[in-house]
Amino acid sequence: xxxxxxxxxxxxxxxxxxxxxxxxxxxxxxxxxxxxxxxxxxxxxxxxxxxxxxxxxxxxxxxxxxxxxxxxxxxxxxxxxxxxxxxxxxxxxxxxxxxxxxxxxxxxxxxxxxxxxxxxxxxxxxxxxxxxxxxxxxxxxxxxxxxxxxxxxxxxxxxxxxxxxxxxxxxxxxxxxxxxxxxxxxxxxxxxxxxxxxxxxxxxxxxxxxxxxxxxxxxxxxxxxxxxxxxxx
Amino acid sequence: xxxxxxxxxxxxxxxxxxxxxxxxxxxxxxxxxxxxxxxxxxxxxxxxxxxxxxxxxxxxxxxxxxxxxxxxxxxxxxxxxxxxxxxxxxxxxxxxxxxxxxxxxxxxxxxxxxxxxxxxxxx
Numbered sequence: 001x002x003x004x005x006x007x008x009x010x011x012x013x014x015x016x017x018x019x020x021x022x023x024x025x026x027x028x029x030x031x032x033x034x035x036x037x038x039x040x041x042x043x044x045x046x047x048x049x050x051x052x053x054x055x056x057x058x059x060x061x062x063x064x065x066x067x068x069x070x071x072x073x074x075x076x077x078x079x080x081x082x083x084x085x086x087x088x089x090x091x092x093x094x095x096x097x098x099x100x101x102x103x104x105x106x107x108x109x110x111x112x113x114x115x116x117x118x119x120x121x122x123x124x125x126x127x128x129x130x131x132x133x134x135x136x137x138x139x140x141x142x143x144x145x146x147x148x149x150x151x152x153x154x155x156x157x158x159x160x161x162x163x164x165x166x167x168x169x170x171x172x173x174x175x176x177x178x179x180x181x182x183x184x185x186x187x188x189x190x191x192x193x194x195x196x197x198x199x200x201x202x203x204x205x206x207x208x209x210x211x212x213x214x215x216x217x218x219x220x221x222x223x224x225x226x227x228x229x230x231x232x233x
Numbered sequence: 234x235x236x237x238x239x240x241x242x243x244x245x246x247x248x249x250x251x252x253x254x255x256x257x258x259x260x261x262x263x264x265x266x267x268x269x270x271x272x273x274x275x276x277x278x279x280x281x282x283x284x285x286x287x288x289x290x291x292x293x294x295x296x297x298x299x300x301x302x303x304x305x306x307x308x309x310x311x312x313x314x315x316x317x318x319x320x321x322x323x324x325x326x327x328x329x330x331x332x333x334x335x336x337x338x339x340x341x342x343x344x345x346x347x348x349x350x351x352x353x354x355x356x
Contacts, residue, residue, distance in 0.1 A: 037340075057340065059336040060339055060340075062335050063328065063332050065329055069329045069332070073332075073333045076333055076337060077337060175329070
């Protein structure tokens with residue numbers, strides 16, 4: 001049965017020339033029955049060239065769309081190619097491919113629509129800085145208040161989607177800081193979401209897309225986006 | 234007619250011709266230029282018949298007719314900027330969809346090229 005599940009790893013990459021090899025190796029070694037595709041979000045470094053030389057499958061965006069647009073390209077690819085399962089997996093080496101099978105087992109066994117890899121269920125591995133954890137807890141509370149579902153790590157970029165959510169995300173996906181907003185969107189659609197504990201590493205290269213100066217903007221924007229999501233059908 | 238009125242009329246007509254010429258050369262889309270043409274014509278009418286302004290001011294209860302002019306100009310600017318924001322949102326959404334389609338098609342082309350090469354190699 002395991003072999004019959006068509007699974008895709010979506011690797012959004014923006015300037016990840018140094019880490020993309022390690023990420024792909026990690027997937028090949030620890031999740032060999034997953035296909036993968038790199039979404040190159042118009043990187044200014046050699047990310048595309050590295051992928052071409054190594055022969056990795058690439059979706060090459062001609063203009064920089066940001067994380068939301070890049071990830072959505074991956075979901076569209078998954079939908080077009082009839083994948084049963086698609087998982088977002090950061091190109092910077094934060095995530096650990098060893099958890100992918102466990103996530104898929106849970107998705108299939110419990111007939112879920114989405115499984116999120118959460119850093120905070122068992123509180124192991126890199127836990128993010130204190131101020132960020134505070135922000136994440138705030139979103140957990142907000143989402144619980146509005147939807148009744150507890151998502152301990154709503155900002156996690158390691159998320160696995162079944163067919164229904166693939167179709168949903170291929171159709172519409174937020175542009176920037178998409179994670180909490182899109183979870184609320186699918187919860188509102190009646191999708192069932194659960195989490196598995198994962199460890200994450202501190203990023204090896206590159207910088208977070210959320211700098212301290214932007215975090216206030218982030219909190220306000222995402223809060224409004226979630227409230228807007230509640231106003232939609 | 235006062236000197237200032239004539240100068241204003243000349244500037245307005247020149248602006249109108251400038252916009253029309255841009256539409257003719259297709260640098261400006263008629264759809265988006267329409268609002269500007271409309272406002273230029275309205276201002277031209279007000280310039281030639283200032284009494285209109287007095288009538289409107291009286292109707293609104295505005296003491297100084299020039300304030301009516303400022304009010305209308307401000308409202309027009311706000312509406313126009315808002316329309317532009319809506320347009321930018323729509324355009325950025327289209328750019329996103331187009332870019333994604335380009336990326337997906339490029340990958341599909343490469344896949345087909347490989348299949349063709351493999352088929353030729355087998356022959």
